[in-house]
Amino acid sequence: MARMNMLQAINNALDIAMSEDENTLCFGEDVGHFGGVFRATSGLQDKYGKARCFNTPLVEQGIIGFANGLAAQGSRPIAEIQFADYIFPAFDQIVNEAAKFRYRSGNEFDVGKLTIRSPYGGGIAGGLYHSQSPEAYFAHTPGLKIVIPRNPYQAKGLLLASIRDDNPVIFFEPKRLYRASLGEVPEEDYQLPIGKAEVVQTGSDITLLAWGAQMEILQKAADLAANDGISCEVIDLRSILPWDVETIANSVIKTGRLLVSQEAPLTAGFASEIAATIQQECFLHLESPIERVCGLDTPYPLALEKEYVSDHLKIYEAIKRSINY
Amino acid sequence: MARMNMLQAINNALDIAMSEDENTLCFGEDVGHFGGVFRATSGLQDKYGKARCFNTPLVEQGIIGFANGLAAQGSRPIAEIQFADYIFPAFDQIVNEAAKFRYRSGNEFDVGKLTIRSPYGGGIAGGLYHSQSPEAYFAHTPGLKIVIPRNPYQAKGLLLASIRDDNPVIFFEPKRLYRASLGEVPEEDYQLPIGKAEVVQTGSDITLLAWGAQMEILQKAADLAANDGISCEVIDLRSILPWDVETIANSVIKTGRLLVSQEAPLTAGFASEIAATIQQECFLHLESPIERVCGLDTPYPLALEKEYVSDHLKIYEAIKRSINY
């Protein structure tokens, strides 16, 4: 065990992946010598050479196109998109190509070895182009997996699982936590399962569900609610696609209430999918409407970020609203 | 009044828009002399000249980038994307640029005059790259409007409203209906409202909701159900963004049941947003879970298209499931 922040845990996972398989490559804008603008790939070029860890030209559609080709060839590419806000030029290569590669060829070819890493999310005074949480844009795409860690331990175990998974995986890293989130992380190799949610705190009155950096905030709200005698079950979804309907449904059948929090805007966010599915799975058990506490339906603001986001106070209020329904 | 198919109605709307404002331009791949691969822009180049109706190079990101610039300049661009399956290379220009143009500049600049037209949807033996219904991918984007017509009359009125609306609008045209859907269409100018659903058939037992080509299918299912004595209220959503929560909620409060059908895959489709919102708005009125009848969570198939899609039989079964819950 070692104390690591999330960046160190990610760097460590990449190091393990590159050392175990010489066909594993890391690349993206400024990823090489400099180690990435957040330093997630720091030291990897020195250790594994310029052919395996390198800068690409500034072209996201090219980075993912190149990565798709590498994966189809049998290499194991780990492509970085510098900010998730800049993943959209690669949308076609992800949604029309990576996601459909195996299916359209009848399994003659696949890009299962592809992993896309990208820092995402708000809370860093980044305004509308350095704060977005685009997971829902990808969640409507069969063929992709989407994974989001909440702390360094999760980041390492889930990233290793993503790299080794035989499907294209988008791994969104909550950048607000890069240096802020610290924890004990095993130095050796381990994996955490993709597609499984984790119950972080058991409770009986309401289920609180989120992912990534919202987990901290959810916990804060759960603590506030505990002062009022409300017992919250807190769950980290971890995988957006495929997502763990069973764990969530079992929890809601027990508590009778569900609140989902996300940073992204409300409309057509992933919280909507969860609410739609759970109202069906748990119809007879729900004692109040499923609450979605989300960003407003606007671009991510700068000066008024606090007012915009789903924070512990808004969640706390929504918990009470749900309980008192 | 004249009998028109949907293509003629669209062509007629474009003609009206181009004749009333000389700053209105139509362009896209093969849109000029040839009139587009579906012939929606047929005759417009002859009538308005090559400067106002023209072919572009084969580059969707460029078409929308170019259109954004034109709109910011004060022209009124109507850009065609040849198939909605090919809109993804333009995703960044739509989602990061068009949608955020006004907001990010504090209203110094805007692209409100932009309209994007694109044939979309399945049912034409097009397989995974000529059948997609990507509306949900865009629905998570504040700043955009999304409109989908169900027949020629709707197409003309909604397209004219979209062209004149002072926000960027994506207008998806159900291509299966281009020639198949015929109806009476006023020859003169008229508009239908954006953001308003339309109750197509009133009923008391269950609300059926869809948009575009699914409306026909919904009606067929409603007719089947009528034989069983089930009274369906049938609603055309028409606008995906912003969407008419009020009309849907009022209907569900009355009927106590909701079924939403969409061509796109189930997970994170727009039906999920509707279910999430309506379970909240109508919690105490719902007598059974909101049913979503959708495509499977796979790419759109070719040989097994029939098995894949939401058809009248699947909807009919879901109606009975809901009623007998």
Next chain:
Amino acid sequence: MSSELYDDGPMVHKPMFIDGTSVEIPELKILKQDGSTYEGAELPEMNEGLAIKIYKTLAFHRVLDERMVASQRQGRLSFYMAALGEEAASVGGAAGLKSQDMIMSQYREQGALMFRGFSLENFMNQMFSNEKDLGKGRQMPIHYGSSELNYMTISSPLGTQIPQATGYAYGQKVQGLDEVTLCYFGEGAASEGDFHAGLNMAAVHQAPVIFFCRNNGYAISTPSDEQFKGNGIASRGVGYGIKTLRVDGNDILAVVKATQIAREYALKESAPVLIEAMSYRLGAHSTSDDPSGYRTREEEAKWQANDPILRMKNWLLAQNWWDEDQDKALFEKLREKVLAAVKTSEKTNKPHIDTLITDVYDVPSTQLKAQLDSVKAHVNKYPEAYPFTAGKF
């Protein structure tokens, strides 16, 4: 910092534009239409065996295209895309490679796949999307692919294969393989952003990839002079610092030669090469298209005179490697075979219902399995509505 590198350009003190006329692009031509070769022409490595194989491939191509266009008109097939008049570009490209090289195509390069040995049955099964289709009946006709033959399955979105080819070739290089990737695309698709990405990255990352542009003058109805204003696609190679070669696309010997040279260079120098093959799309864009709406018969007639297959036949005749009787027999046999194959393939079953959910992921998720189960139950309830699958699982 490399800006200094440019300091070797001349200094000027009055503004001077450079433009397209600043670069002259030679076009490689070896074979004349009458079957003779240009004086001093450097022929490709080609023996009689290879020459006959190429010619038979061209003939198969021509016949298959003809028959399938006809089948589509008869309503037996939903869609087809012929490559009439530009068959030499795809067949010649494949013939200049080694079998281990990866080919990534746009869609009008069935010739390359034929050269690799994809069987008539394989072509048919794909086009009729039946249960024997390697692609499991999921894509429209002509979206072939074969991992065994190193021919990447076609994907409809244009240009996407270009940066993918760069990545594929980079992987081949890093693994030290004796392989290159050849990437076909049309002059229309070269307008896509992915083209720019793929070529620039190939130059920067020194990927052994051959970019092979089929410039056939049209992208559906859009003529190439409404597609770009530079000197073809070749002139772009200069900007990327990529070795570039323009070739007469209807000259099979020139195409083979260009590809052989390109392969050698790409592999030895670990660097990309751009080939632009000049040709003309003699037929419609696809069976959904009617070119009389956007071009003249005269224009077409001019290019009919450049038939690449006839040109090769003339050469073979001149070599005494082929005669008219053989030729007639070949075409007759091919027509028969194709007709028979159509009949078999159109009657073959559609894919099994389970293929609805396979290959979305490596293994179907719990949700997908549940979705399939409910489709099966539904099909069993309404068998007459789902004739392809009812009673077959």
Next chain:
Amino acid sequence: MSSELYDDGPMVHKPMFIDGTSVEIPELKILKQDGSTYEGAELPEMNEGLAIKIYKTLAFHRVLDERMVASQRQGRLSFYMAALGEEAASVGGAAGLKSQDMIMSQYREQGALMFRGFSLENFMNQMFSNEKDLGKGRQMPIHYGSSELNYMTISSPLGTQIPQATGYAYGQKVQGLDEVTLCYFGEGAASEGDFHAGLNMAAVHQAPVIFFCRNNGYAISTPSDEQFKGNGIASRGVGYGIKTLRVDGNDILAVVKATQIAREYALKESAPVLIEAMSYRLGAHSTSDDPSGYRTREEEAKWQANDPILRMKNWLLAQNWWDEDQDKALFEKLREKVLAAVKTSEKTNKPHIDTLITDVYDVPSTQLKAQLDSVKAHVNKYPEAYPFTAGKF
């Protein structure tokens, strides 16, 4: 059909590559570092008034950058991007235009906006995202814009403004206006697919747009020789059939001259022009960056000797249009003013809570209004948690 047009290239019968060396790119230089001009140099249209205006803009630029980087270090400002050493490219570009021309920038071209007359207060209010910011406090520092000054608001996603500039210019042309659009971008952003789209479309649609590439050698840590392998960005102009001009970006007279010529050509011929200005990013990429991680002090020192502002000052001194006392006074006054403006702006209120939902659409939707109302109720309940807005609505 335009393929035939290429037939004017020479025929060859042995394969011959063309490559980057096939085109030679001259670089326009007018002013030497000592303030003298090259013999025979053709000077731009420039009188004393314009020269002094340019110089004062350059000085303001230098001082503002210095002070804002310092403010960021003091923790008063969240972020800043300086243009140290490459100010002449943006200021010179604007100076070569008319005020009605649209400027679309990347982000390191505050100089152009200064030249247009954006006030110190406007700059400050944007950077401190307060209620007086024209952009309503929504974007990070340096994302300026002004419709009055025909300077498009900056957008962070790179390259997106390039095809937009083509569209903007096309609109200007169709409306018959006496206007062009100038579009700035970095040599890094020129790798984006949008660059390819924008340039090709401009050539095809004959848009009067000046593409102005600031080649400053780096994209964050990535040196330009890991960005592309061609001869700079200028060599790409050939491929698009766009008139192209390379200029010494630290030579203000050459930049103004190039832009004047480009504007004239673009407007007269209704056609795009590509300018590549060669320079060097002397400072860090942004206040979040530390270039010592990826380049040497020696390299930087070499470029320090090419200071464009000093070069212009030397020229002004030689013209007797300026003296050292004036110079000292100018810089002192500028520093004072900037410091005072920082103090005012950082104390100004944040934007009103209603700006949360305005400008998403032309008018807020019902849903947005309801969302705002619930935020307001929440802020009123927990005022201490939302100090920027609590009690202010």
